[in-house]
Amino acid sequence: MDQKIINLYDEYTHSQLSRKDFIRKLALLTGSTALAMTVLPLLENNYAKAVTVNEELLNMEMVSYPGVDGEMKAFLARPKNKTNLGTVLVIHENRGLNPHIIEVTKRVAAEGFITMGVDALSAFGGTPEDEDKGRELIGQLHAGNTLQNYLNGLSYLRTRKDGNGKTGCVGFCWGGAMANRLSVNDPYLLASVAYYGTQPAIDEVPRIKSSVMLHYGGLDERINAGIPAYETALKANHIDYQLYIYKDVNHAFNNDTSPTRYNEAAAKLAWQRTIDLFKKKLG
Incomplete structure (x- = not known):
């Protein structure tokens, strides 16, 4: 195309x-x-195309935890009959907690983690089916409150008795930007993975304590413009980071429900790198 x-x-x-x-x-x-x-x-996204995992191996439920302006809703998945697991917060794109991100949450859980996909639009009653409406509502969120809601989500995961207290996060697009913000603002975060997300303010980079993994599509000029300054700051502050740019690949290349932008080879490689990081840092 x-x-x-x-x-x-x-x-x-x-x-x-x-x-x-x-x-x-x-x-x-x-x-x-x-x-x-x-x-x-x-x-446009076609959720029927999403790859599915074997749900019989997972426990899945909707959970809630305190947010700034009320309860935050989230989808939680975890392997059956296993405890002392690392925990991962999944952060959706700019249209809310849609079926694709719920599926991604299951995929991470299937790799051996307690995984929670938070609905940032909980304050509006949850993610609407109309994606345009979801995008509109994302634009109405209070940035500071939203950040705190995700920080609270990480705190919630650390208190789970079936977890080991170790937390990581992975975000996509809008969620990739949030993953970068969490790495800046949560000193207890151990691993942060951002897929094609805008970079944090450069003067905030010295606050990063987590390992950072960054995935970018080579054709994504809008997001990629911020890479050089971010990488320079990561190096200057001796942050443990890995940065990958996938040649001739678009923004949202991991989203297998977006047929024109999904790239199977890049998505599989980035996914394996992501899971390897989580196993190393959260096990």
Whole structure:
């Protein structure tokens, strides 16, 4: 697919561009509204395509813990009949705790961790089915309160009796940016993995205590613009980090429900690196 179309979709999902204006611009790129509507299903998420894990091996439940403005809702998965496990906080993209991120939470759990996918939109009653509405609500979140809600989530995981008190996090897109913020703001975090997330403020990098792993798509110019300064600061402050840029791969390359941006080879490699880090730091 034309990279200009993929870039337009990226703009749409990460800005206040309305759906009407997005379709209009898509029609200009494809040549007609009819062609735009043909291309649209190839761009939007299709949750039926998500790879599934063997749920019979997992215990799964909805849990809650105290947030700044009320209870935070979360999906929790863990291997059956196992205790003293490392814990991982999963942070969703900018549309909320959707079926894809719930599936990712299960995948991490299947690797041997207590894993919790938090719904950042709990204060609004939870993630809506309408993804555009979810994106709109994400933009209304209070940044400081949202950060604290995720910090509270890490604290909750550390108190679980079936866990070993060791915590890590992994986030995607909006969640990747939050993973970077958690690494800055939680001195007890042991491993932070950010997929194509914006970088933290450079003057905050010296506060990082966790190991950091960063995954970027080579074609993701918007996010990648912040890499050089971030890496320089990581090196200067002797932070334990790993940074990977996957050549000719788009933003959201891990999302297997997004057919035009998903890259199987890059996703599998990044995933194995992520799980290896968690096993090393949280076991």
